Amino acid sequence: MKKIILLFLILITGTTRQVSAQLQGQPRLDSLLTQIPKTTEDTNKVNLLNDLSFTYNSINPDEGLKFGKQAIELAEKLNWKKGMANANRATGVNYAYGKSDYPGALEYFFKALKLYQEIEDKTGIAKILSNIGVVYWYQSDYPNALKYYFDALRIDEQSGNKNGIAATLCNIGIVYNSQEDYTKALEYMLKANKIDEELGNKSGIAANLGNIGELYRRLSDHAQALENDLKALQLYEELGDKNGIARNLGNIGAIYTEKRNYAYALEYYVKALKISKELGLKIGIAINLGNIGSTYLEIAKDTGNPVNHNSYQNFYGNKTGALQQAKVYTDSAIVIFKEIGDLNTLFSNYERLSEIQTLLGDNKGALESYKNYTLYKDSVFNMEKDKKLTETAMQYEFDKKEAASKAEQDKKDIQQRNIRNSIAAGLAGALLFLAVVYRQRNRIGKEKKKSDEEKKRSEDLLLNILPAEVAEELKTTGAAKAKAYTLVTVMFTDFKDFTSVSEKVSAELLVDEIHHCFSAFDNIIQHYKIEKIKTIGDAYLCASGLPVSNYTHAEDMLNAAIEIRNFMLERKMEKEVRGEIPFELRIGIHTGPVVAGIVGIKKYAYDIWGDTVNLAARMEQNSDAGKINISGSTYELVKTKFTCKHRGKIEAKNKGVIDMYYLEG
Numbered sequence: 001m002k003k004i005i006l007l008f009l010i011l012i013t014g015t016t017r018q019v020s021a022q023l024q025g026q027p028r029l030d031s032l033l034t035q036i037p038k039t040t041e042d043t044n045k046v047n048l049l050n051d052l053s054f055t056y057n058s059i060n061p062d063e064g065l066k067f068g069k070q071a072i073e074l075a076e077k078l079n080w081k082k083g084m085a086n087a088n089r090a091t092g093v094n095y096a097y098g099k100s101d102y103p104g105a106l107e108y109f110f111k112a113l114k115l116y117q118e119i120e121d122k123t124g125i126a127k128i129l130s131n132i133g134v135v136y137w138y139q140s141d142y143p144n145a146l147k148y149y150f151d152a153l154r155i156d157e158q159s160g161n162k163n164g165i166a167a168t169l170c171n172i173g174i175v176y177n178s179q180e181d182y183t184k185a186l187e188y189m190l191k192a193n194k195i196d197e198e199l200g201n202k203s204g205i206a207a208n209l210g211n212i213g214e215l216y217r218r219l220s221d222h223a224q225a226l227e228n229d230l231k232a233l234q235l236y237e238e239l240g241d242k243n244g245i246a247r248n249l250g251n252i253g254a255i256y257t258e259k260r261n262y263a264y265a266l267e268y269y270v271k272a273l274k275i276s277k278e279l280g281l282k283i284g285i286a287i288n289l290g291n292i293g294s295t296y297l298e299i300a301k302d303t304g305n306p307v308n309h310n311s312y313q314n315f316y317g318n319k320t321g322a323l324q325q326a327k328v329y330t331d332s333a334i335v336i337f338k339e340i341g342d343l344n345t346l347f348s349n350y351e352r353l354s355e356i357q358t359l360l361g362d363n364k365g366a367l368e369s370y371k372n373y374t375l376y377k378d379s380v381f382n383m384e385k386d387k388k389l390t391e392t393a394m395q396y397e398f399d400k401k402e403a404a405s406k407a408e409q410d411k412k413d414i415q416q417r418n419i420r421n422s423i424a425a426g427l428a429g430a431l432l433f434l435a436v437v438y439r440q441r442n443r444i445g446k447e448k449k450k451s452d453e454e455k456k457r458s459e460d461l462l463l464n465i466l467p468a469e470v471a472e473e474l475k476t477t478g479a480a481k482a483k484a485y486t487l488v489t490v491m492f493t494d495f496k497d498f499t500s501v502s503e504k505v506s507a508e509l510l511v512d513e514i515h516h517c518f519s520a521f522d523n524i525i526q527h528y529k530i531e532k533i534k535t536i537g538d539a540y541l542c543a544s545g546l547p548v549s550n551y552t553h554a555e556d557m558l559n560a561a562i563e564i565r566n567f568m569l570e571r572k573m574e575k576e577v578r579g580e581i582p583f584e585l586r587i588g589i590h591t592g593p594v595v596a597g598i599v600g601i602k603k604y605a606y607d608i609w610g611d612t613v614n615l616a617a618r619m620e621q622n623s624d625a626g627k628i629n630i631s632g633s634t635y636e637l638v639k640t641k642f643t644c645k646h647r648g649k650i651e652a653k654n655k656g657v658i659d660m661y662y663l664e665g
Helices: 014-022 026-035 043-056 061-078 081-098 102-118 122-138 142-159 162-178 182-199 202-218 222-239 242-258 262-279 282-301 306-316 319-340 343-359 363-380 383-439 441-465 468-477 498-502 507-527 553-577 611-621 632-638
Strands: 483-495 531-536 539-544 585-599 605-609 628-631 644-652 656-663
Touching: 026 043, 043 061, 043 081, 061 081, 081 102, 081 122, 102 122, 122 142, 122 162, 142 162, 162 182, 162 202, 182 202, 202 222, 202 242, 222 242, 242 262, 242 282, 262 282, 282 319, 282 343, 319 343, 343 363, 483 498, 483 553, 483 611, 507 531, 507 539, 507 553, 531 605, 539 553, 539 611, 553 585, 553 628, 553 632, 553 656, 585 611, 585 632, 605 611, 611 628, 611 644, 611 656, 628 632, 632 656
Parallel strands: 585 628
Antiparallel strands: 483 539, 483 585, 531 539, 585 605, 628 656, 644 656
């Protein structure tokens, strides 16, 4: 049933939060409107018109557009770029959130962005970047949405704008929620809510609670979902924000649909639909129509539920009556979703329509609807989009680390300026020395041979630290850029009960044993062209499929893991024969995207980042000694070549439940 319940997310932006905070009902609007005739044609009037335009976006977007365009005209007449930027943004907000006219919204948003950039207004730039991200999110273009959100977040973090940071954090959470990555979604939403609570920002808290409630609904935690949504609804009612009220009514309706209390579900959806129609909010109208259609489908299917049977099925006489209602509402939703270009909810409506038509016996119509469902779903979810989404998120994290490294380097550069002259003198002396050596022809051969040997030793040492491709880039350009990889396979190993065993042997013997084991691991993975990343105490981390991508990374890693496991089992028997305490090894493997590269400026180390690394560690932690525990994503790549035993869905710390498999043989 979850697949056919439409999302009703509370979308947060720099605009909607401000507007919500401004909305104090009709008295505020009356106050603003009475000031218009009294205000002279100056910058104050531009600000007043912009205020009206923003305020009207969730009440009457046509009026909002009227005031926004008046503000643009006056600001241009005054040649006031800040006012022009704000007016273009206000106009875009009405097109986006009031009219669901996304091309129109982007036209004005990009004009505003250019103007904010010209006057170097960082706060304005951050807000408009967030607005643009929202429009892309509405159109299910998640990579672009995330790109603009992270750009906005960088600027707000630099300027310390906590309101903006909170807004964008929750927007990022919404993208991850749309991608069904609930762990990351909740992480970002809770960060946002913490900041809003510190600021006492009611509209932000309301929006966060609504988003968190929707997330819990998707996780089937209806009690938590309802608690958060009811709190959000109360806050929206206190603020007089009709748009927020409508969204949360829809959220609550979805909860009751899943609880099979269809009478309550329809009651909330109808209320939400009525408000959306009053506001002229197309996306709200479409979502509520779709949700009502979904509920009637569930009524038709759920003949065993007494609440459903007594309240609705009898009213329509039979199952067909409920199905026909479901089709009418779903058809109506599809028309609007097509018009506004919301592909994400469009494909789920086509999926529902196909099911309804099948139950009504219209097999031809059902097939056509299913084709449309597949077409639009493929447009929303494809590998290239997932790749861009991952690259955007990880690039943001890498840029933060790189900026910190650069700041540290800048400090050192300042300290080193005082000794540059002496370094230059030293270099000059070295050049003179080389000139003398050059003249001594009888010693050139020996010196060249010595130089070549030293160069080879240096290169061998560098290759022992860095992958060949990265080392070559570092030698050629003086730097090595981080790269995003769509699919690599990561392995973590760890010795069981290492601490307790280490207390029973001397430090020298302990180090010798780890060295012996890790040397064997090095030789094994080298055979399969797997990249060793690092050791962390008694843990060993390596990755297959980088820095040169290949299609056998998962297979190569599993073969290496089998050899490592067998080596450790043989080593255990050797140790037991000698009466020594053996180590037992846990192995965990996961496949997914990572970013890899060099961090810092001294003691170069090649490293990898991303959730894939964390999940590989969770695979190891949930493994048993002598076992190779792989994730569902790795299993899908190797299931035809290796025998695996499904362990079921297992709870992993901070990651929720994950499909895990033991590699057999």
